[in-house]
Amino acid sequence: MKVVLVAVNSKYIHSNLAVRYLKAYTKDLDYNCHTMEFSINDREERIVEEILYEKPNIIGFSCYIWNIEFVKKVSTLIKLIDSNIEIIYGGPETSYNPIEFLTENIGEYLIEGEGEDTYRELINFKINIEVNGDNNNCENIKGLYYKSKEGIIYGGNRPLMDMNNIVFPYEAEDDLKNKIVYYEASRGCPFNCKYCLSSTTHGVRFLNIDRVLKELQYFIDKKVKLVKFVDRTFNCNKTFANAIWSYLIENGENTCFHFEVSADLFSSESINILSKAPSGMFQFEVGVQTTNNEILRNINRTIEFSTIKEKVLELNKLKNIKQHLDLIAGLPGEDFNSFRKSFNEVYEISPEELQLGFLKLLKGSQMREESEKWGMVYSPYPPYEILKTKNISYDELIILKKIEHMVDKYLNSGKFYTILNFFKKSNKFKDIFEFYYELSKFYDGKGYFRRSIASVDYYSLFVEFNDFIKAGEKELLLDIIRYEYFSYNNTKWIPDFLRIEMSKAEERNIKEYIMNKNSIDNINKISVFKFNHSIQSFIECGEIKKTLNYIAFINNPIKERIFIQESELKVQ
Template sequence: MKVVLVAVNSKYIHSNLAVKYLKAYTSDMDYECTNMEFSINDREERVVEEIIGEKPDMVGFSCYIWNIEFIKKVATLVKLINPSIEVFYGGPETSFNPEEFLTNNVGEYVLEGEGEETYREFIEEKLKGNNNDEKENYAEIKGLFTKIQGKIQYGGKRPLMDMNKIVFPYDEADDLSNKIVYYEASRGCPFNCKYCLSSTTHGVRFLDINRVLKELQFFIDKKVKLVKFVDRTFNCNKKFANTIWQYLVNNGGESCFHFEVSADLFSKDSLEILKQAPKGMFQFEVGVQTTNNVILNNINRNIKFATIKEKVLELNELDNIKQHLDLIAGLPGEDFDSFRKSFNEVYEISPEELQLGFLKLLKGSQMREESEKWGMVYSPYPPYEILRTKDISYDELQVLKKIEHMVDKYLNSGKFYKILEFFKRSDRFEDSFEFYLELSKFYDAKGYFKRNISNVDYYSIFVEFNRFINAGDEELLLDIIRYEYFCFNNTKWVPDFLRLDLEKEEERNLKEKVMEEYNLRNINKISIFKFKYDIKEFIENAEIHKRDNYIVFFIDGRKEKLFIRESK
């Protein structure tokens, strides 16, 4: 018997932990199991062709809000091509109302909730030789919904499993390069946020700590670039989290580790450990959602923004951990002005990344059950995103969508920090929100939202925008753009609007000086650029001094830069 487990990820660099778990949990059984991973950007026809090419007896799909429509089409095509292939589904998008899903879609089975033990028992029954017309034994399997002659049978609720029974889903043969590697040290969440499905499962279960450390060492030895913990609130158990962080500080090597954390749970012990970490080793994702304490109460988040802010600022002081903060638009009771206030208060904390999300009313969530109370109108199609509420209109949400695009491109990319700082200093804007609002309006007026923007355009647009708002200081802005462009792009080609030519003798003298000082032999490895303002002073101290200076970029394994204050 051959089973193909199919994952359709939102991006190529992502991977699916669920299908890996199912395969690993049944690796000792006498059947053939293949994992196939695609992205929603793949053509449906190609995905179907590859699945059919495996000649499976059964195909299982891992279903989420971002891929369910794609999967339904693929499953339908698979069944049309070969009706003898059985189809089963699992994942959060099919676990809320499996009976309805099976009734309205092709396929024979749905695995509800945690799938490892249900899947193993299911495969055991399959291997006993039951054929498609004799499914009564499958109907006794807890957590399994089975379609028998058009009727749905259910084996009953399956208790949550012992976390330590999970089989580590990676091995030495896996190519983990250029992928985000997902890892799970705990399941469940101690909180009860109304918009989240984690709140429907009470309690938190943890893997044995020694096992976790051993498995993390596997990633370290493999030199995995990024390990993303999928634990809903990683630091809800202080001792557990601190032990892992201390181990990684001592042994983490070159890998980076990403955690979803609750800022209010950081203790002095945690901060003492974290301050030892090399810069770039840890990334923290902090769910703020809103700074309005009334709204926080509306969604069952029993925490005040002041507490979150205090801890985030303490982490900022360590200056070695990248922080990603989240806000959600469309929360119950929150209007446009309240969201604007939340944006400004979070932006002032200076996170490296700020994500503006939009409320999604997930199947089975308490928020969906309360939608009428808050006047919530949401899309009936995945991902069930909010369209309007009694407090915020559709038009206002569209304004926030455009701001979200600006924030994601310009703040979250990490390539425009100093340009953003230039505009932040301007008295042209009442607050940070207004800057992104005006920038988004400028994009709209110029039609930039409706066409592809080149990499160079993302920089040159700031010059246009600066003229559009009549902010002045264009020479300084050009120097700052020049600096950030050269830091993140090929320095061998300079866009015309950034070109500031050097005299040949001036350039030659500088290059000879640099080559002698750094013992370089290849002059082609050096690029020298002239600035009208002391760019080093602005970058490091935010001070503005107009005087000729230079930056030398040279390649020696990695891009480096050398500041030179020397007039001709």
Template sequence: MKVILSAINAKFIHSNLAVRYLRAFTEKLQYNCIIKEFSINDRREKMLEEIMKESPDIVGFSCYIWNIDYCTSLAKLIKLINPKIKIIYGGPEVSYDCVKFLEENSGDYVISGEGELPYYKLINTEIEYRKNKISLDDYLSSLKSIGGLCSKYENKIMFNENRESIDMNNIVFPYYENDNLENKIVYYESSRGCPFSCKYCLSSITKGVKFLDENRVKSELDFLINKGAKLIKFVDRTFNCNPEFAMDIWNFIIEKNVDVTFHFEISADILTDEEIKVLNRAPKGRIQLEVGVQTTNFEILKNINRHVSFDEIKDKVKKVQKSHNINQHLDLIAGLPGEDFESFKNSFNDVYSIRPEKIQLGFLKLLKGSSMRYEAKKWNMVYSPYPPYEILKTDSISYHEIVILKRIDEVVDKYYNSGKFNNILKYFLSRFNTHFDFYNELGNFFYNKGYLNRNISAIEYYRVFLEFNEELLKEDNFELKEIVKYDYLKFNKKRWLPDFLIRERVKSEEKIIKDKIKLGEIDVSGNYHIEKFFVDIQKFKDTSVLDKKRGYIVFDGKSEREINLFNIKF
């Protein structure tokens, strides 16, 4: 018997953990299990061809809000080609209302909840029945006994809701020696469940948290490191809910002499001083943290069953920041019950004031099975009936205001989160009352220019600031052009400048600098670039003061060091 486990990921660089768990957990069964991974950018016809060329007996789909339409449409096409091929669905998008889902879609089985045990029993039952080891009655009886399995036979649907919980240490490590994990985001799970009960999250439905043995975690991380993984993303919902466990793993990866980044979702408010001391020891770039703020309005937090003050989060985030070694991503959610536009604006400004490495704006999704979906009427929430079930409006925020926030999200992600426009942003932020006001104006500018509806080049992302400055602020562009030139050269090829920027070459002055480099008076590698500026860039970076002053910056191409020469005499 041949089974194809299909994963349709959001991006090519992503990998699917769920199908690997299923394959590993059933590796001792006598069947052929093949994983096929695609992305939502692949053509549906190509996915179908890749699946059907294997002549499978069963096809399984790992279902999420971003891929469910692909899963159901592929299942229908597979059934049209060969009705004998059985279809299994699993994952969070089908774990709730699975009877209705199976009534409305082509397929034979839905696994609701944790998949390892029911999948094992289902595949074992299929093997025995196909080998005539059990009768049809025994086959159907066996299906009925599998906890969490919803099955369809001759258009009759059976569902056993009594799900079985698996001991984490009975789960089989899902990665194999021949897996190619290079250039992929590798997902890893050291715990399941969440101690909190946020109404918008599916993790709140299952009570309690269970953990893998720490020594097993370390051994498996060693395997992934040795396989060349560069980003290992823990999918644990609240990694630091057990401080001793978290510190043990963090200490382990901190001691490693490797070029790997580990990503963790945490609750910053429950970080202990001891945990922060551990994090402060981490090599720069080794650890990045994702912190769910959602809103800084305490009254709104109570509406979603979160009980934490922003001051607590801010205090812990700033303590982690002090060592400048940890990337922190802070999340906000627009469209929460009771939160209006002004409240979200305040939340944005509060989070921005911390200056985390990334600010991630999300929009409330009313997921199947979540408490929030059941409360939709209470808050007059209108949400899309199509995945990902995103909020359209509430009694506190209008659709138009949601659209404005989406524009802000796009420019924040491009400009702030990239980290490539820091000095340009600094120049503009001082000209607006609040950080939100600036990004609001920039988002509207992008929209009115049509830049949100088409791809613009990397160069245009710099040029747009000169347009923005000229058309909205009506200011002289001279100082801004120098700042744009600096940010552009810092992250792009230095031999050439776009025509909207000014480059002045004075060979006699450059020769003086080159002679000093040869004599060792200026410490720089052989791969360097000399650029003349008419604004003291370092002074602006340090004090925000724009001082018109001639000088040079030497960019070291190897070490990314910069030597500022604004006091040199020519």
């Protein structure tokens, strides 16, 4: 018997824990199990072809809001080609309306909730049929729904499993290069947020700490670039979190680790441990959702924004941890102006990334049950995103979506900080929200939301935008754009609007000066550009200083920048 477990990920670089868990949990059983991972950007026909090439008897699909429609199409095509292949569904998108889902779709089985034990018992059942010719049905398998002549049969609720029974899902031969690798050290969440499915189960279960440290060493030895913990609130057990952070600081080398954390749970001991982390080793995702304490209470969150702010600023002072803060638009009771206030307050604490999400009314969530109370209208199609509420209109949510695009492109990419500061320091906007709002309107007016644009257009747009709103001195802005552009793009090609002429002799003189002073052995690694303002002064203290200077960009892995004042060259 051959089973193919299929994951359709949202991006190619993602990996899927679920199918790996199921395979690992049954690796001692006498059957052939193969996992396959695709992305929603693949063609359905290609996926069908590759799956059927494996000649499976059974196919299992891992189902989420981002892939469920894709999975249903692939399943239908497979059944049309070979009706003898049996199909198993599992995952959060099928666990909260299993009878309806199995009734309306092709396929024989659906696994509810945690799948490891249910899947193992189902495979054992299938092996027994194959080996012994048993004719029994599988009605006693807890957590399983299946089709029979009598209709959909349910084996009953399955208790949550002991976390330490889970089998580590990665193997020595796995190629994890250039992948975002997912890992969980705990399941469950101590909080009860109405919009989250984690609130439907109570309590948090942890892996044995010694086992966790051993498994994390596997990723370090594999030189994985990014390990993303899927734990809902990683630091809810401070002793557990501190032990893991301490180990990674001591042994983590070049791997980056991403955690979802609750800022209010950071103790002074945790901050002290984290202060010793190498820069870039840790990324924290902090769910703020809103700074309006009344709205927080509406979603069962007891933490106040003042506490989050205090801890985020404390971590900011360490200057070694990247922080990603989340807001959610469309929360119960929150209007446009309240969201605007939240945006401004979160932006002011300077997160490296600010994510504007939009409320999704997931199947099985308390928020979906309360939707009428708050006048919520949401899409009936995955991902069930909010369309409007009695407090915020559809048109206002569209405005926020366009602002979200601007924030994601310009703030979250990390390539436009100095340009953004230029506009933030101007007196043209009453708050930072207004800046992003006006930028999104200008961007929309250019037609950029409706078509792809070249990377250089993302920079040149600011010149036109500044000409339109008169936020600051154009020549200073051009210098700042020049600096940002060459910090993150090819320095061999210069867009016309960023050119400042420099003689060959002048350029060579500066390059030789840099080589002598910085022990650089190859002149071709150096690119030099002339500036009319001191970018260094603007970055370090916000000072606008008009003076001739140069910046050299060294084409090495970190793209080093060297600032040279004209006075230095005269002293030479």
